[in-house]
Amino acid sequence: MPQQQNNGRRVVFWPGNEVIPEAAIAAGCRFFAGYPITPSSEMAHIMSRRLPQVGGVFIQMEDEIAAMGALIGASLTGEKVMTATSGPGFSLKQENIGYASMIEVPCVVVNVMRGGPSTGLPTALGQSDIMQARWGTHGDRPVIALTPSYLDEAYMETIRAFNLAEKFRMPVFVLLDEVIGHLSEKIEIPDPSEYELVERPRPKVPPEQYIPYDSSESDIPPLADYFSGYRFHMTGLNHDKTGFPTTNPAICQAENERMMRKVDAHLSEIEKYEEYLTEDADVGVIAFGSTARAAMVAVNDARERGIKAGLLRPITLWPFPEEAARNLGKRSKGIVVPEANLGQLIYEVQRVAGCTGPVVGVNKVGGVPIYPGEILAKIEELA
Amino acid sequence: MSDHFEARFAAVGGQGILLAGEILAVAAISFEGKYALDSPTYTAQVRGGPTKVDVIIDSERIQFPRTTAIDFMLCLAQRSWNQFAFDLKEDCIVLIDPSLVHEVDERYRIYRLPIIEITKKEMKKMVYTSAVSLGAMAGLTNVLNPESIRKALLQKAPPGTEEPNMKAFKLGLEAIKQLMASG
Amino acid sequence: MAMHYKDFLRIDHMPHMWCPGCGIGIIVKAMLRAIQTVEWPINDIAVISGIGCTSRAPGYLDMNTLHTTHGRALTFATGIKLMRPDKHVVVISGDGDAAAIGGNHLVHSCRRNIDITLIIVNNNIYGMTGGQCSPTTPLGAKAATSPWGNADPPFDISSLCKGAGATYVARGHVGSGVQLERLIRGGLNHKGFAVIEVLSNCHTQFGRRNKLSDPIELINNIVAKTVNVRQAAKMSREELAGKYPVGLLHQDEEREEYYEAYKKVIQLAEAALKR
Numbered sequence A: 001m002p003q004q005q006n007n008g009r010r011v012v013f014w015p016g017n018e019v020i021p022e023a024a025i026a027a028g029c030r031f032f033a034g035y036p037i038t039p040s041s042e043m044a045h046i047m048s049r050r051l052p053q054v055g056g057v058f059i060q061m062e063d064e065i066a067a068m069g070a071l072i073g074a075s076l077t078g079e080k081v082m083t084a085t086s087g088p089g090f091s092l093k094q095e096n097i098g099y100a101s102m103i104e105v106p107c108v109v110v111n112v113m114r115g116g117p118s119t120g121l122p123t124a125l126g127q128s129d130i131m132q133a134r135w136g137t138h139g140d141r142p143v144i145a146l147t148p149s150y151l152d153e154a155y156m157e158t159i160r161a162f163n164l165a166e167k168f169r170m171p172v173f174v175l176l177d178e179v180i181g182h183l184s185e186k187i188e189i190p191d192p193s194e195y196e197l198v199e200r201p202r203p204k205v206p207p208e209q210y211i212p213y214d215s216s217e218s219d220i221p222p223l224a225d226y227f228s229g230y231r232f233h234m235t236g237l238n239h240d241k242t243g244f245p246t247t248n249p250a251i252c253q254a255e256n257e258r259m260m261r262k263v264d265a266h267l268s269e270i271e272k273y274e275e276y277l278t279e280d281a282d283v284g285v286i287a288f289g290s291t292a293r294a295a296m297v298a299v300n301d302a303r304e305r306g307i308k309a310g311l312l313r314p315i316t317l318w319p320f321p322e323e324a325a326r327n328l329g330k331r332s333k334g335i336v337v338p339e340a341n342l343g344q345l346i347y348e349v350q351r352v353a354g355c356t357g358p359v360v361g362v363n364k365v366g367g368v369p370i371y372p373g374e375i376l377a378k379i380e381e382l383a
Numbered sequence B: 001m002s003d004h005f006e007a008r009f010a011a012v013g014g015q016g017i018l019l020a021g022e023i024l025a026v027a028a029i030s031f032e033g034k035y036a037l038d039s040p041t042y043t044a045q046v047r048g049g050p051t052k053v054d055v056i057i058d059s060e061r062i063q064f065p066r067t068t069a070i071d072f073m074l075c076l077a078q079r080s081w082n083q084f085a086f087d088l089k090e091d092c093i094v095l096i097d098p099s100l101v102h103e104v105d106e107r108y109r110i111y112r113l114p115i116i117e118i119t120k121k122e123m124k125k126m127v128y129t130s131a132v133s134l135g136a137m138a139g140l141t142n143v144l145n146p147e148s149i150r151k152a153l154l155q156k157a158p159p160g161t162e163e164p165n166m167k168a169f170k171l172g173l174e175a176i177k178q179l180m181a182s183g
Numbered sequence C: 001m002a003m004h005y006k007d008f009l010r011i012d013h014m015p016h017m018w019c020p021g022c023g024i025g026i027i028v029k030a031m032l033r034a035i036q037t038v039e040w041p042i043n044d045i046a047v048i049s050g051i052g053c054t055s056r057a058p059g060y061l062d063m064n065t066l067h068t069t070h071g072r073a074l075t076f077a078t079g080i081k082l083m084r085p086d087k088h089v090v091v092i093s094g095d096g097d098a099a100a101i102g103g104n105h106l107v108h109s110c111r112r113n114i115d116i117t118l119i120i121v122n123n124n125i126y127g128m129t130g131g132q133c134s135p136t137t138p139l140g141a142k143a144a145t146s147p148w149g150n151a152d153p154p155f156d157i158s159s160l161c162k163g164a165g166a167t168y169v170a171r172g173h174v175g176s177g178v179q180l181e182r183l184i185r186g187g188l189n190h191k192g193f194a195v196i197e198v199l200s201n202c203h204t205q206f207g208r209r210n211k212l213s214d215p216i217e218l219i220n221n222i223v224a225k226t227v228n229v230r231q232a233a234k235m236s237r238e239e240l241a242g243k244y245p246v247g248l249l250h251q252d253e254e255r256e257e258y259y260e261a262y263k264k265v266i267q268l269a270e271a272a273l274k275r
Helices: A016-027 A042-052 A062-077 A088-103 A130-135 A149-169 A179-181 A249-264 A288-306 A322-333 A347-354 A374-383 B017-032 B078-084 B115-123 B126-142 B146-156 B162-181 C025-038 C054-062 C073-083 C096-103 C101-112 C158-162 C177-189 C204-212 C215-225 C228-234 C258-274
Strands: A004-006 A009-015 A029-034 A055-060 A080-085 A105-115 A144-146 A171-177 A184-189 A233-235 A275-276 A283-286 A307-312 A314-318 A334-339 A359-363 B005-012 B036-041 B051-056 B070-075 B088-096 B109-112 C046-050 C066-068 C089-096 C117-122 C169-172 C192-197 C225-226 C244-252
Touching: A009 A016, A009 B017, A009 B070, A016 A029, A016 A042, A016 A080, A016 A105, A016 A149, A016 A171, A016 A179, A029 A042, A029 A062, A029 C073, A042 A055, A042 A080, A055 C073, A062 A080, A062 A088, A062 A105, A062 A322, A062 B146, A062 C066, A062 C073, A062 C101, A080 A088, A080 A149, A088 A105, A088 A130, A088 A171, A088 B088, A105 A149, A105 A179, A130 A171, A130 A314, A144 A149, A149 A171, A149 A184, A149 B162, A171 A179, A171 A288, A179 A288, A179 B036, A184 B017, A184 B115, A233 C054, A249 C073, A275 A322, A283 A288, A283 A322, A283 A374, A288 A307, A288 A334, A288 A374, A307 A322, A322 A347, A334 A347, A334 A374, A347 A359, A359 A374, B005 B078, B017 B036, B017 B051, B017 B126, B017 B146, B051 B078, B070 B126, B078 C089, B088 B126, B109 B162, B115 B126, B115 B162, B126 B146, B146 B162, B146 C117, C025 C054, C025 C117, C046 C054, C046 C073, C054 C066, C054 C089, C066 C228, C073 C089, C073 C101, C073 C258, C089 C096, C096 C101, C096 C117, C096 C158, C117 C177, C158 C192, C169 C177, C177 C192, C177 C244, C204 C215, C215 C225, C228 C244
Parallel strands: A029 A055, A029 A080, A080 A105, A105 A171, A144 A171, A233 C066, A283 A307, A283 A334, A334 A359, B005 B070, B070 B088, B088 B109, C046 C066, C046 C089, C089 C117, C117 C192, C169 C192, C225 C244
Antiparallel strands: A004 A009, A009 A184, A144 A314, A184 B036, A275 A307, B005 B051, B036 B051, C169 C244
């Protein structure tokens, strides 16, 4: 790999599936449990080589469910942890993802999305897990899902995924698509001095005073490391602040609502998006991941043809940047939502954008990307 | 966008074509300060199937990561031509080995160079096919200075193979110049 | 050594939720006595469970305790152990949890030979969910989902674990807490994956449906089916039919423990970095 310096930054040419694990290690990840699945396997390959070099542990588990379980266990010891999977594996992991949400343990789950349902198109592009990321596990829980479009962005968003997971004590998803996973491009590796690394809140009280879900000071209670002298209990059952099961309706209600507030009350900290030429846009485009790059070209092409098009590119898909979408909806005559599925994010756009004009999709599920021209055609229809 | 350039290297699995694509991209990034990306075809991990890698080079950040108008295509298998000869510009430069690719669309600018024969005769080892191909590509196109591609190849060559790789590159470059001179 | 159970229990969470006469209490007490004799500090012990009656046990133990998802306890335990190999990890599981929904994790934990002690409370039934047949329900036995008699052949959990590569396999029963304590202690001391299968009673769900609703009667019935492993060695196949050999069934101190093997991976990886 080329290693030239640029303003103190290392310039590399890596595929997305190498960028993410390297960024994870930079973020402090020291445990990876995985299971072979296309098109994310390269991340496991890299972690198996790299983690034992940096004091970490890699394990290939017997299945996707086991990988998610091992991840949560490792996180309880106080380490930063990650797994990577793809659609079917993401489905299998959902129960334990819900468990991680319920006991409030930090972890990062990368999903290199492919076509579906079922085995679908294992080696081809899909953006098919938008709603699975939001609603995949049963019950209500807060969700953070990041969808980088560029590899330098993927590096920084991976670091941010760890920071958010730690800060809010919850699973954080990085949703890539196959195109981003496999393309290689030039990236400059940021120097560690350029970003901050966040650790989970840990108890400041002595063990005998520790209450694992004490939210009297914050909606994000401190989490003690296993074996650190703070002996406590955790369960996937509804529990009170002591961590023990309860069926008290008022406590169940209050605790579940507190969990939701971890994201809902911190939107400005979590939400991230990019707006491109949206100030005067007559036609809005909302796109994410690799599809947003096609949308960017389409917007430029539309402008060249005299159509005022603008792009809203959510980098956090969940929480969805509602206000930005609403502002775009108010301004524009219509919104185009291109996505490599048969219409998932469009539901959210329809729900929040309040656009008086049409909200239309450009949808492809054949494993090939959406081309700029296909988005441009829809923009022209709405202009 | 005038220097936007798209290349496709198509062959069958095992010919080292993915690495050739990476070398071209690295040449653009490391030695000419450009942006480049490559995206390989991604299939079940088997040897011998048609495979390709697309490389895009631009002086500006590349948005759409897939090819739409290919300037140059290298093809080393008929099956790969049949499967991957799409998105080519009308004036696309196509480099083929006539012993491997027999039927092509003649409307493109076709160059027939016996890459395999040159490699076999001069290098003895077929692993240098991609270095010979890169040399020929460097001579056929003017997207990058051939010296940049040569340096990238040197950088990416496995330890101990630097010298034969340089030789193979030069063979390809000279052979294509000869072919072009002979019209 | 005087045994003070209170030193290991979360007394404020008593009374426990198990039925009167349930064997799980006998097993938890044997486990605590074994832990006391190996002198592990309670701060250094993690006890992990899945779902079911047995899996409620960690809640009563004053240790690092985790009540996870159905069948998956071993996977969580594996993650904990790999990051803190110097600490002690115990998993406690029922027959349905360990051998049905968790069967894949069971055999692969045996294969890896990771240094975890697994106690399987085998009471031949799903208790908490209402008496459905489990992978160890005997042929012909009645259960909520086998009202006409069970047609599914049962697993021999101990043989399964031995075959899958566990390096310590023992079987005890709730009729002998003393033997059980000894077998669990052997498992705790063993460096590798240790399985202690404990034949236990669920008179509420299994017994009631199979004319054994009195706990003493059911425990006696279980004891009558056991035969000491040394005696079993002298018995013919026919004589052993329907019998459960109890005692230390298998021990292999030679095979390398999983993290010990991974340490070599770390050494090779670090050496490559230095080159």
